[in-house]
Amino acid sequence: MRLTGYRPESNRTQAIQVARRAVELGVTFIDTADAYGIGANEELLAEALHPYAEDLVIATKIGHTRPSPGEWKPVGRPEYLRQAAELSPRRLKIERIDLLQLHRIDPAVPLADQLGALAQLQREGKVRHLGLSEVTVEQLEEARRMIDVVSVQNRYNLTDREHDSVLDHCTQEGIAFIPWLPIANGSHATSALLAEVAAEPGATPAQVSLAWLLHRSPVVVPIPGTKSEAHLTENVAAAQLRLSTDRLARLMSLTGH
Structure with missing residues (x-):
């Protein structure tokens, strides 16, 4: 879009x-x-x-x-x-x-x-x-x-997890889950914790947000939208980012879970 x-x-x-x-x-x-x-x-x-x-x-x-x-x-x-x-x-x-x-x-x-x-x-x-x-x-x-x-x-991202139950059900049933607004229009970047976690592996907040989605479930297919070639390159690179158990746990605390 x-x-x-x-x-x-x-x-x-x-x-x-x-x-x-x-x-x-x-x-x-x-x-x-x-x-x-x-x-x-x-x-x-x-x-x-x-x-x-x-x-x-x-x-x-x-x-x-x-x-x-x-x-x-x-x-x-x-x-x-x-x-x-x-x-x-x-x-x-x-x-x-x-x-x-x-x-x-x-x-x-x-x-x-x-x-x-x-x-x-x-x-x-x-x-x-x-x-x-x-x-x-x-x-x-x-x-x-x-x-x-x-x-x-469904709309779903690191800080908007209203559809957790839908994603869990899709995971159980083997149905692809396509989160739209996966990086919340960039609003995640305002989180100090997310910035801290991102800085450790030298990533950006957007990349960590996308990587978190990919770690969340094997059925997740994020669809970040952009009209910038630089942002596109950044988004695609997030697929190679691996988050440690510690970083995932800290990100989970950001969502209140």
Whole structure:
């Protein structure tokens, strides 16, 4: 979402370079949505990366609209979901969506109707895998009675652990957990303890935050967003950072656990 924002930003060349550099650095999973830049984000990824590397998975999300910069509205009507799922692959220039996620559950539409639309798309071969976003354990299990859920994307980071129980459940069930806002928009950097822990191995607070997520569970797939090539390089390097038992324990105390 950072590459385009609410409306496509003027520096398109830089955004394309960041996307290309991510793949060069070994990133094999990119998360987008039809609501990011009102489709422009998907178009930008296609311009930057198509034809795609064989091991690159581009996941997208449907069912959440953005009428204004500060306003989000779930829309889960089956006919709308189908239309959205037809438009996304055109913008991405793909025949089949590798991972299609329901961006939000629409409380005004029966869940069975929303998931039924996604399941039909999967049966037709237009979608390979299905995922959910911002769900509770109860909602996840209700959904799994109707579809095969391979991933859950919830807001989660070092200092925002509201969805601990969801992550634990995903770990138990072997479901990928994709934490969005994984470094809390950089607000972690204000923590003296985090800065102290990061300084010891010569890392940055953001790198430690991402490394902590990777240590938290083997099913975690962080998706830090950036429009800066320098931050991208820093984020990717976090995958090589190993945190000692002592450092992990101190970070856990930061969260109150």
